[in-house]
Amino acid sequence: MGLQTYEIPMSLYAxxxxxxxxAMQASGEEGVALFKGGVATERYxxxxxxLFRQESFFAYVFGVTEPGYFGAIDxxxxxxxxxxxxxxxxxxxxxxxxxxxxxLQKKYDVDDVxxxxxMAAKLNAYEVVxxxxxxxxxxxxxxxxxxxxxxxxxxxxxxxxxxxxECRVCKSTAEIDVLRYVARISSEAHVKCMQMIxxxxxxxxxxxxxxxxxxxxxxxxxxxxTCICATGPNSAVLHYGHAGAPNNRIFGDGDMALxxxxxEYNCYCSDITCSYPVNGKFSADQRVVYSAxxxxxEAVFAAIKPGVEWxxxxxxxxxxxxxxxxxxxxxxxxxxxxLMGHGIGSVFMPHGLGHLLGLETHDVGGYPAGRExxxxxxxxxxxxxxxxxxxxxVLTVEPGCYFVEILLTKAMxxxxxxxxxxxxxxxxxxxxxxxxxxxxxxxxxxxxxNMTMCPKQIEDVEAVMxxxxxxxxxxxxxx
Amino acid sequence: MGLQTYEIPMSLYAxxxxxxxxAMQASGEEGVALFKGGVATERYxxxxxxLFRQESFFAYVFGVTEPGYFGAIDxxxxxxxxxxxxxxxxxxxxxxxxxxxxxLQKKYDVDDVxxxxxMAAKLNAYEVVxxxxxxxxxxxxxxxxxxxxxxxxxxxxxxxxxxxxECRVCKSTAEIDVLRYVARISSEAHVKCMQMIxxxxxxxxxxxxxxxxxxxxxxxxxxxxTCICATGPNSAVLHYGHAGAPNNRIFGDGDMALxxxxxEYNCYCSDITCSYPVNGKFSADQRVVYSAxxxxxEAVFAAIKPGVEWxxxxxxxxxxxxxxxxxxxxxxxxxxxxLMGHGIGSVFMPHGLGHLLGLETHDVGGYPAGRExxxxxxxxxxxxxxxxxxxxxVLTVEPGCYFVEILLTKAMxxxxxxxxxxxxxxxxxxxxxxxxxxxxxxxxxxxxxNMTMCPKQIEDVEAVMxxxxxxxxxxxxxx
Numbered sequence: 040m041g042l043q044t045y046e047i048p049m050s051l052y053a054x055x056x057x058x059x060x061x062a063m064q065a066s067g068e069e070g071v072a073l074f075k076g077g078v079a080t081e082r083y084x085x086x087x088x089x090l091f092r093q094e095s096f097f098a099y100v101f102g103v104t105e106p107g108y109f110g111a112i113d114x115x116x117x118x119x120x121x122x123x124x125x126x127x128x129x130x131x132x133x134x135x136x137x138x139x140x141x142x143l144q145k146k147y148d149v150d151d152v153x154x155x156x157x158m159a160a161k162l163n164a165y166e167v168v169x170x171x172x173x174x175x176x177x178x179x180x181x182x183x184x185x186x187x188x189x190x191x192x193x194x195x196x197x198x199x200x201x202x203x204x205e206c207r208v209c210k211s212t213a214e215i216d217v218l219r220y221v222a223r224i225s226s227e228a229h230v231k232c233m234q235m236i237x238x239x240x241x242x243x244x245x246x247x248x249x250x251x252x253x254x255x256x257x258x259x260x261x262x263x264x265t266c267i268c269a270t271g272p273n274s275a276v277l278h279y280g281h282a283g284a285p286n287n288r289i290f291g292d293g294d295m296a297l298x299x300x301x302x303e304y305n306c307y308c309s310d311i312t313c314s315y316p317v318n319g320k321f322s323a324d325q326r327v328v329y330s331a332x333x334x335x336x337e338a339v340f341a342a343i344k345p346g347v348e349w350x351x352x353x354x355x356x357x358x359x360x361x362x363x364x365x366x367x368x369x370x371x372x373x374x375x376x377x378l379m380g381h382g383i384g385s386v387f388m389p390h391g392l393g394h395l396l397g398l399e400t401h402d403v404g405g406y407p408a409g410r411e412x413x414x415x416x417x418x419x420x421x422x423x424x425x426x427x428x429x430x431x432x433v434l435t436v437e438p439g440c441y442f443v444e445i446l447l448t449k450a451m452x453x454x455x456x457x458x459x460x461x462x463x464x465x466x467x468x469x470x471x472x473x474x475x476x477x478x479x480x481x482x483x484x485x486x487x488x489n490m491t492m493c494p495k496q497i498e499d500v501e502a503v504m505x506x507x508x509x510x511x512x513x514x515x516x517x518x
Numbered sequence: 519m520g521l522q523t524y525e526i527p528m529s530l531y532a533x534x535x536x537x538x539x540x541a542m543q544a545s546g547e548e549g550v551a552l553f554k555g556g557v558a559t560e561r562y563x564x565x566x567x568x569l570f571r572q573e574s575f576f577a578y579v580f581g582v583t584e585p586g587y588f589g590a591i592d593x594x595x596x597x598x599x600x601x602x603x604x605x606x607x608x609x610x611x612x613x614x615x616x617x618x619x620x621x622l623q624k625k626y627d628v629d630d631v632x633x634x635x636x637m638a639a640k641l642n643a644y645e646v647v648x649x650x651x652x653x654x655x656x657x658x659x660x661x662x663x664x665x666x667x668x669x670x671x672x673x674x675x676x677x678x679x680x681x682x683x684e685c686r687v688c689k690s691t692a693e694i695d696v697l698r699y700v701a702r703i704s705s706e707a708h709v710k711c712m713q714m715i716x717x718x719x720x721x722x723x724x725x726x727x728x729x730x731x732x733x734x735x736x737x738x739x740x741x742x743x744t745c746i747c748a749t750g751p752n753s754a755v756l757h758y759g760h761a762g763a764p765n766n767r768i769f770g771d772g773d774m775a776l777x778x779x780x781x782e783y784n785c786y787c788s789d790i791t792c793s794y795p796v797n798g799k800f801s802a803d804q805r806v807v808y809s810a811x812x813x814x815x816e817a818v819f820a821a822i823k824p825g826v827e828w829x830x831x832x833x834x835x836x837x838x839x840x841x842x843x844x845x846x847x848x849x850x851x852x853x854x855x856x857l858m859g860h861g862i863g864s865v866f867m868p869h870g871l872g873h874l875l876g877l878e879t880h881d882v883g884g885y886p887a888g889r890e891x892x893x894x895x896x897x898x899x900x901x902x903x904x905x906x907x908x909x910x911x912v913l914t915v916e917p918g919c920y921f922v923e924i925l926l927t928k929a930m931x932x933x934x935x936x937x938x939x940x941x942x943x944x945x946x947x948x949x950x951x952x953x954x955x956x957x958x959x960x961x962x963x964x965x966x967x968n969m970t971m972c973p974k975q976i977e978d979v980e981a982v983m984x985x986x987x988x989x990x991x992x993x994x995x996x997x
Contacts (some may be wrong), residue, residue: 077562081657081659082571083556083573083574083659083661083662084653084654084657084659084660084661084662085574085654085656085657085659085878085880086654086656086657086659086880087743087878087879087880088743088744088760090744090760090761091760091761091762092561092761093761094562095562095564104761104762104764105761105762106761106762128924131755131922131923131924132754132755132756132868132896132922132924132925133755133756133757134755134757134758134760134762134763135752135755135758135762135763136755174563175563175564175565177564177565178560178563178564178565180560180562180563180564180565181563182562182563183562183563241737243733243734243737243739244733244734246733246739247729247730247733247734248730248734250726250729250730250733251726251727251729251730251734254722254723254725254726254729255722255723255726255727255730258720258722258766260722260725260764264566264567265567265569273614276610276611276612276613276614276615277611277612278612278613279613279614281567281569281570281613282569282570282571282572282583282584282585283570283583283584283585283613283614284613284614285583285739287737389611399564399566400566401564401565401566417611443610443611444610445607445610445611446611
């Protein structure tokens with residue numbers, strides 16, 4: 040096995056710091072910006088140490104992999120300082136070599152390194168210390184509040200959060216390079232799973248295969264999120280795979296599989312979904328549903344460019360899916376616009392089209408000030424972003440078409456909408472689950488680049504599952 | 519790939535509840551015992567849901583895999599009740615089927631299932647509600663305190679913790695069966711790693727291989743603890759492998775590897791360490807150090823039985839290691855007892871000999887009332903248990919011999935101890951790291967059973983690394 044891991048240049052984080060500096064300066068802020076890194080945690084009351092994963096804002100500006108740090112950026116000149124924990128001598132026996140500040144200054148390429156117990160003295164040289172204070176629009180949770188002992192400088196909360204969050208929305212070239220690497224390795228791992236799957240296996244064996252590939256080949260120890268390895272009716276459960284539904288179904292012949300898996304590398308995430316028949320051959324119904332989702336993804340891909348509204352892309356995906364379902368007779372007696380008017384799009388796709396991707400799978404910045412959620416219960420209202428597309432945004436595009444029993448039962452019982460459904464076709468598909476196709480893309484100056492490299496066309500999926508090399512080798516040079 | 523996962527009978531948890539009931543009744547307690555299950559958590563302020571892992575006390579009495587439950591045991595008749603969260607209708611779309619109480623009553627084989635919002639009313643039928651309140655002797659952390667809204671019954675804290683902790687110390691036959699399964703699969707995974715390792719690979723590729731085997735073959739999604747895949751000098755860092763030292767060294771030819779890895783299954787843990795040369799052949803020094811540790815483990819195995827003091831086993835291991843180091847000329851000019859008197863044992867083995875193993879890797883109950891830590895800084899004082907052995911205890915036996923630079927430098931500079939060290943031999947080994955051999959054993963009526971099945975003798979290790987089948991096939995029947 041070869042090592043092909045990716046070396047992230049420390050300049051990536053220096054550039055991120057420059058962005059934050061510029062944004063704070065642009066709004067006239069002075070003093071120092073102080074970020075608190077994540078701390079080590081134990082499980083419940085035990086001494087089981089959870090594997091540390093850096094907090095994403097801190098990862099953005101410093102790229103530090105160890106717990107217990109703080110970091111500061113001088114808002115006049117960008118001077119960067121890390122504050123590290125002072126470790127007891129015994130640390131060397133249990134945890135490893137105790138590195139001096141000079142080593143860490145070089146490793147993280149910052150201007151200065153001091154100990155955390157020296158922090159207040161350093162910060163008190165400033166009049167204002169900015170700390171992160173703000174709400175995550177996906178979780179509704181707030182940044183952890185913290186106090187620095189013996190700090191006498193004035194603490195200013197809130198401005199740093201808005202500024203840093205906005206910096207994180209459009210990715211730098213160096214960040215896109217990392218995200219492209221994560222997407223590539225995760226794509227290869229998906230292909231590996233497609234080529235291994237067969238009836239009789241368990242869903243978690245796909246998860247195990249995916250994780251193994253990403254870690255042993257890509258050096259990716261963490262998944263970006265809990266793997267969703269859904270087959271049969273489980274594919275209609277959008278966040279399947281958690282501890283209460285832990286990828287433990289045995290595949291039947293004829294099942295569709297919906298595999299939503301992505302690794303992360305130094306906190307940069309991928310988020311990819313492939314859907315395919317477990318036995319390697321699409322049935323007629325599977326073809327219809329898959330084609331509807333593929334058409335939606337292709338329509339969105341063709342439309343993405345700077346200036347386009349993300350909500351419009353969601354609507355476009357809904358329309359594309361409904362068009363195919365109408366054409367194939369799963370829906371009846373209406374135009375696509377009528378179906379849209381009755382909200383039938385969200386019956387088949389109850390989630391949003393996609394989200395920002397970066398240091399979080401659901402990355403920050405989806406709802407800037409002045410942009411609100413579209414009202415409603417499902418579908419477009421579930422979008423994690425309502426923004427105009429800009430160059431450098433990295434997004435998932437993940438249309439899906441699902442047969443969710445409680446949604447279909449309700450819509451088919453509703454007098455205003457029941458006539459649109461071909462009851463026989465729907466009944467046939469109720470144990471089908473669903474199809475989702477999810478790729479990671481970056482918005483370019485005049486369109487987009489797809490960083491995901493999994494087979495998509497039905498004939499390619501079937502060929503790859505039958506053993507065909509993917510991606511196909513480049514054509515031989517003309518003699 | 520075949521599926522060979524293990525079905526845990528719900529009677530295991532019913533038996534655990536009976537043990538707790540009996541213990542509480544024996545000390546004259548009345549009313550009801552109330553346990554709080556773990557809750558779902560998100561990472562920092564994001565919506566990244568951490569993979570849920572049940573709290574171990576709750577796992578012990580109910581075996582529930584989902585978050586947000588409570589459970590009660592009537593202390594008169596043992597009547598068991600689970601209280602489940604009332605889920606919103608949308609749960610079915612995102613997380614999966616909403617099971618009615620009757621389904622969960624059957625799944626978890628309890629007498630009753632109600633919703634959490636009905637809990638206070640049910641509990642108020644009792645005069646006393648016992649809740650867990652106590653300190654973990656490894657982490658020094660306390661159980662989470664919680665209040666039940668609208669509870670009017672008197673809450674009694676503390677007694678339930680002591681009783682349940684003592685119940686968890688000696689394992690039931692059903693629990694030992696699960697632990698034996700986890701140890702077997704983890705042992706097979708270790709053998710797989712031994713057969714794959716070669717110079718030029720990275721430490722994390724061993725972790726990836728181990729996890730993949732345990733998950734895809736054994737259905738074990740979680741590791742019992744972060745894998746320690748240490749080679750070269752890293753083997754002298756006892757808790758290597760954490761995020762700050764993440765198993766990322768490339769193996770050199772001639773390195774020793776110390777692989778401390780164990781999976782868990784439904785919260786039951788394994789904890790196994792194998793040590794072997796990366797290139798498959800022990801060098802002369804490697805043989806000496808390995809033999810010292812193996813001699814220590816064998817001496818302890820031969821001595822373990824009910825009634826024996828664990829502290830005495832630690833001392834026995836220290837003596838065995840020192841004996842070999844003396845015999846081989848690594849130590850000089852003293853008897854083993856003189857070396858012991860000067861604390862030289864803890865220079866080479868700064869950690870404890872082993873610990874209780876069960877629903878936690880470092881399982882509870884190591885220091886019952888009246889038993890204290892042995893004074894000192896390292897070695898025996900680090901023991902996570904100071905108890906007399908009893909039938910049914912499951913323990914790790916993990917002697918080790920390490921060349922820890924800061925410890926050796928100090929001891930070799932100390933006037934009272936410097937003369938014991940063969941400076942030339944020690945110098946040769948300072949980049950060696952260390953050797954640990956760790957097996958999971960159960961104390962039986964007259965001795966012990968080793969549940970771990972990895973090769974141990976030098977000739978077996980070398981043969982297995984060269985491709986020999988392990989465990990060896992049974993001998994052919996005599997014709």
